[in-house]
Amino acid sequence: MNTNVDICGVKLKNPVMTASGTFGSGREFSELTDINKIGAVVVKGVAAVSWQGNPPPRIAEVYGGMLNSVGLQNPGVDHFIEEDIPFLRQYDTKIVVNVCGHTIDQYREVVKRLKGQDIDLLELNISCPNVDEGGMAFGTDPVMVERVVSEVKKEADRPLIVKLSPNVTDITATAKAAVSGGADALSLINTLTGMKIDVHRRAPVLYRKIGGMSGPAVKPIALRMVYEVCKCVDVPVIGMGGISNGEDALEFIMAGATAVAIGTASFVNPNAAVDTVRGIEEYMSRYGIEDISELRGIIE
């Protein structure tokens, strides 16, 4: 049985990744799951310098999901290079670095610093809803998407995945813009903007009032968007949004995704990514599928 997938020349042993911001750089999960069994670890967003993040509360639970407004708190690219790359290289998995910035120059700065480092893929985060500058502000306007991607791509010495925001009317417009800008692959979806009010306190639960929604409840929306994007671009697509198990992952693969990522499910079950790999394998053996590619994009 072959579960290998190829993302822009990088061979993953299976199509299951972790979603950025839900797995740290793997350290916290290493005592609870086997990182060697995961196709790739997509690390939490890395900026040029350390970012403080948003004031708490940053988390709210909603029906079948959650809201977050962490705001990309991270210790910066130098810390990442010194601490996290050596840590992750102990494991048999690929390293995907999620790159964030408030300005095009800041994105470029991170990618420049990562040149020659021992990593496999870059993921450009132009879709975080929890920062005022950069993030989703770049990711919802196709003209801006193309410009940011082409500017960052100039500095990249690894294939560049562009992570798309679902907070748009037409996801295919930003998807095509990213590809014209030079994206080697696309990943989607980032979180959907959402809100929760505590009626007893008569106040929003999150300090920033609005946050990003994720979890099982967003899966149908994510799947629809992945399906639409796969129909309109030729680059590999990494599907995510509410995936918790093998069957969820297979829906995205049948919709056309080359790989998938496990996000919020890792908070619910730290072993969710590994369980998803096992679920895919069980499905393949049950239906006599020799190669995962036989299932990719089978939905017309």
Added chain:
Amino acid sequence: MKTIEKAKVISNKFIDGNICDMVIECSRIAREAVPGQFAEVYPDNGVNILARPISICEINRIQGTVRLVFQIVGKGTKLFSQLRSGDTVRVLGPCGKGYELIEDVESTALLVGGGIGIPPLLETCKQLNCNKIAVLGYRSGSFLADEFREAGAKVFITTDDGSLGFKGNVVELIKAENISADIIYSCGPRVMLNALSDWAEEKDIRCLVSMEERMACGIGACVGCAIAIKEGDGFTYKKVCKDGPVFDSREVCR
């Protein structure tokens, strides 16, 4: 080392109003846990996806059980209150950094708990081998107070309504009774902890506070449970679930 266990409920009962007292069998967590740590308990109902952080009230390594005393505050805790002996519940633990226990038997430890902040201080009290004073603040009632006495503490009770013990808050009682100590272990509402920290600073007593914040993963990965901790002239956000929940009161921005 943290583990996830499918814990068997040994007993579960209400001990006061909406306060539940649940003992669960989870031998690996019981073996590793120290006072002040917490467990992440999963509702697993498909709707409430996140685990609820619940402080560990008692640890029994021999029987492989931990005791969780929690308040019903929402759907998750309501669900846990309905578990019956023999049911199972998924638990991750032990999480976080617990209380550092002083060794000097001559010294005096002051345990200060407010409401649902009281339970983690019980195991702390049991494991401390020194003079112990417990100041327990309630809205009304006095759950667990007898067990602090059995654990060798001199117990003072305050209630908001004056129905039992001193009428007022814990800091007022500490001042009124002229209580002093070498170290303070505390857990409770933020406003109580702030007032206690002010008093401890004034008296130059080391004060350990157990903090609370909304969290998702409970292991330090999601960076949701941020708490402002002093750093230089400013502050940095640390994680309640991993860097805490116990902090030195002098580090915490008030």
